[in-house]
Amino acid sequence: MQINTPFFKQRASEALHDENLQKALGNLKAGFPEKRAIAVSRMPEFEDLRDQARDLKNHIIEHLDLYLEQFESKVTENGGHVHWARTSDDANKIILDICKQVNAKTVTKGKSMVSEETGLNDYLEKNGIQPVETDLGEYILQLREDHPSHIIAPAIHLNLEDVSEAFHKNHNRPKSDDPAVLMQEAREVLREKFVAADVGITGANFCVAETGSTIIITNEGNGDLTQTLPKTHIVITSIEKVVPTLEDMTLFQRLLARSATGQEFTVYNTLSSGPRREGDQDGPENFHVVLVDNGRSEMVGSEFQDMLRCIRCSACMNHCPVYGAVGGHSYGWVYPGPMGSVLTPKMIGIEKGGMLPNASTFCGKCESVCPVRIPLPKLMRHWRQDEFSKHLQPKAARYGLAGWAFLAKRPALYKTYTRMANWFMKHWAGKKGRIEKMPLAGGWTDWRDMPAPQGKTFMQAWKEQQKNGGSH
Amino acid sequence: MSREEILNNIRRGVKRNTADDTARQTVLNRLSAKADNLIPARAQLPQQEQIALFIEMANEAAAEIIELDSISEVPSASAKWLRDRGIFELVTSSTAKVDALDWSPLAEKDIQRSQRVAQAGDFASLTDSFAGIAETGTLMLHSSPQSPTTLNFLPDNHLVILSRSAIVGVYEEAWKKIRAQFGATLPRTVNMITGPSRSADIEQRLQMGAHGPKTLVIFLIND
Numbered sequence: 001m002q003i004n005t006p007f008f009k010q011r012a013s014e015a016l017h018d019e020n021l022q023k024a025l026g027n028l029k030a031g032f033p034e035k036r037a038i039a040v041s042r043m044p045e046f047e048d049l050r051d052q053a054r055d056l057k058n059h060i061i062e063h064l065d066l067y068l069e070q071f072e073s074k075v076t077e078n079g080g081h082v083h084w085a086r087t088s089d090d091a092n093k094i095i096l097d098i099c100k101q102v103n104a105k106t107v108t109k110g111k112s113m114v115s116e117e118t119g120l121n122d123y124l125e126k127n128g129i130q131p132v133e134t135d136l137g138e139y140i141l142q143l144r145e146d147h148p149s150h151i152i153a154p155a156i157h158l159n160l161e162d163v164s165e166a167f168h169k170n171h172n173r174p175k176s177d178d179p180a181v182l183m184q185e186a187r188e189v190l191r192e193k194f195v196a197a198d199v200g201i202t203g204a205n206f207c208v209a210e211t212g213s214t215i216i217i218t219n220e221g222n223g224d225l226t227q228t229l230p231k232t233h234i235v236i237t238s239i240e241k242v243v244p245t246l247e248d249m250t251l252f253q254r255l256l257a258r259s260a261t262g263q264e265f266t267v268y269n270t271l272s273s274g275p276r277r278e279g280d281q282d283g284p285e286n287f288h289v290v291l292v293d294n295g296r297s298e299m300v301g302s303e304f305q306d307m308l309r310c311i312r313c314s315a316c317m318n319h320c321p322v323y324g325a326v327g328g329h330s331y332g333w334v335y336p337g338p339m340g341s342v343l344t345p346k347m348i349g350i351e352k353g354g355m356l357p358n359a360s361t362f363c364g365k366c367e368s369v370c371p372v373r374i375p376l377p378k379l380m381r382h383w384r385q386d387e388f389s390k391h392l393q394p395k396a397a398r399y400g401l402a403g404w405a406f407l408a409k410r411p412a413l414y415k416t417y418t419r420m421a422n423w424f425m426k427h428w429a430g431k432k433g434r435i436e437k438m439p440l441a442g443g444w445t446d447w448r449d450m451p452a453p454q455g456k457t458f459m460q461a462w463k464e465q466q467k468n469g470g471s472h
Numbered sequence: 473m474s475r476e477e478i479l480n481n482i483r484r485g486v487k488r489n490t491a492d493d494t495a496r497q498t499v500l501n502r503l504s505a506k507a508d509n510l511i512p513a514r515a516q517l518p519q520q521e522q523i524a525l526f527i528e529m530a531n532e533a534a535a536e537i538i539e540l541d542s543i544s545e546v547p548s549a550s551a552k553w554l555r556d557r558g559i560f561e562l563v564t565s566s567t568a569k570v571d572a573l574d575w576s577p578l579a580e581k582d583i584q585r586s587q588r589v590a591q592a593g594d595f596a597s598l599t600d601s602f603a604g605i606a607e608t609g610t611l612m613l614h615s616s617p618q619s620p621t622t623l624n625f626l627p628d629n630h631l632v633i634l635s636r637s638a639i640v641g642v643y644e645e646a647w648k649k650i651r652a653q654f655g656a657t658l659p660r661t662v663n664m665i666t667g668p669s670r671s672a673d674i675e676q677r678l679q680m681g682a683h684g685p686k687t688l689v690i691f692l693i694n695d
């Protein structure tokens with residue numbers, strides 16, 4: 001996928017002007033957070049489960065090499081194959097090779113964010129293999145030559161009309177604006193693809209070391225058809241997805257659906273443990289798992305290690321005011337929202353992704369809903385420091401911060417300056433008390449008025465309070 | 473080699489070398505203990521209440537529950553259900569339980585039964601199940617030569633037999649049951665199914681019947 005992350009500011013500003021997108025994002029805000037809140041209220045142990053999930057993930061990361069080795073030996077014992085991919089290129093090549101070995105022409109795909117990360121679809125197409133996305137949202141996007149804007153609701157940026165238009169163009173059927181009819185249409189068209197495919201590619205939510213199983217968790221059932229019908233099933237997943245036992249997987253299962261869609265449980269939780277067994281009448285004859293690294297192994301032991309706990313539930317973006325305002329595409333690469341702001345600079349480089357950790361109001365909502373308690377604001381702050389120390393921030397931001405630092409170290413000057421600035425801003429704002437435009441603050445004031453400072457500066461107030469005996 | 477590079481990176485990150493026996497022992501202990509994590513109180517109930525909870529949660533997930541006094545009523549109940557919907561074919565699994573039934577009620581209503589893998593265009597399938605999990609109204613099924621997985625996903629309607637005695641409270645109990653039967657090697661696939669297929673990918677509006685079955689019928693047997 002093309003990287004558009006450096007253009008975050010411009011894309012965000014376009015997104016805010018895009019009426020259709022704003023309408024579509026309204027659906028998100030009205031949906032997921034409320035559903036999650038209800039699901040959480042029905043599970044009194046939810047906070048304790050989060051603590052346990054955090055601790056278990058930390059234990060897994062501390063022993064990641066050992067659990068991966070165990071997983072590999074169990075998959076092999078079950079008759080499957082494990083492949084290790086250091087980079088996206090490695091992963092794509094491994095998958096192409098498997099496809100070539102079985103003379104594959106068409107490939108069906110269940111939803112996989114790791115495959116978005118590696119750019120698998122483009123790579124297969126360039127090499128003469130047609131991948132067909134089968135998740136309804138992903139299928140819509142493929143018809144529109146579009147990319148996911150959300151990790152579990154990929155087409156959340158589209159409205160009914162967009163889908164209706166795309167289907168009409170591609171399916172040769174009368175145009176409909178009934179979501180039920182559209183879904184039935186996709187069901188019928190894709191059924192033929194499921195049956196015809198030579199290879200089925202899915203992701204995995206977890207890999208169980210104890211049994212050598214991968215699990216997919218879906219509502220549609222497309223992943224199950226993708227992995228059951230073709231002769232070859234390839235799982236593309238990443239190294240941090242391994243869990244020790246079935247019981248450990250279950251801890252995360254209880255958190256995932258509730259945090260993601262607010263469901264009590266997702267419709268299909270399917271474990272795959274190798275190729276078809278003696279006497280089986282269906283199921284794949286070949287079973288491959290591609291374990292993708294792509295920078296993750298370097299996060300172990302780094303200040304970003306906590307991010308490896310992520311179970312890709314999407315709660316952080318569903319609750320993020322910035323994501324809710326600008327949508328996933330503004331982030332310019334595969335992973336949007338707070339988790340994307342932490343992961344993207346790691347995966348595409350701070351030079352290209354460094355803008356993202358600034359796309360936050362640091363309100364802390366993301367951390368408060370994260371099922372594995374990742375301190376997302378803290379991790380974004382790490383990146384900001386990194387970016388600043390590498391001199392990668394735009395001039396206005398650098399000079400602004402440098403100026404502030406200069407003043408902050410000189411209390412007398414600071415006081416004079418803030419008092420002056422305060423006075424200046426109040427007069428700039430006029431009677432309304434709102435600043436509609438201010439030099440260098442366009443990114444802020446184009447979208448909301450900045451409240452002009454009222455009354456005293458913090459230092460003035462602090463002094464007075466101290467004088468009055470320090471009470472409130 | 474990718475494999476060694478990845479593993480070495482991790483070992484460097486956790487400041488440990490391969491030969492560290494304590495870490496290895498910790499991992500082996502966890503894998504063999506298969507200990508439970510926190511189990512929510514919700515489904516830790518007497519069996520009768522677990523059954524009631526299963527029914528409530530399965531209904532909430534939009535599964536249709538038909539209670540039957542005996543498994544011998546499954547063929548006639550299936551015949552009625554299919555006939556009411558104008559369906560004249562049923563593909564069934566061939567497990568001992570399913571095969572032992574007298575299927576003549578289907579023929580009496582001109583419904584044809586076959587035993588094979590599912591094909592695109594099949595209207596209805598019937599399979600047995602391994603367990604019901606009360607906590608979320610979830611069915612557990614597994615693949616076998618007698619019960620092909622396509623039966624659970626390809627047909628438009630999926631009818632499932634579940635004995636009351638096969639209902640457990642929580643997922644953990646189902647894992648213990650699976651291990652008791654299969655030991656260290658799981659069946660090729662284990663399916664946990666909670667209601668019929670659905671999608672909200674168009675404008676976040678929930679539609680039932682995406683790619684999997686549009687209806688899920690559970691024949692709950694009083695045994």
Ligand code: SF4
Nearest residue numbers: 310311313314316370
């Ligand atoms: S960071 Fe936390 S909330 Fe965000 S997707 Fe990952 S697990 Fe979910």
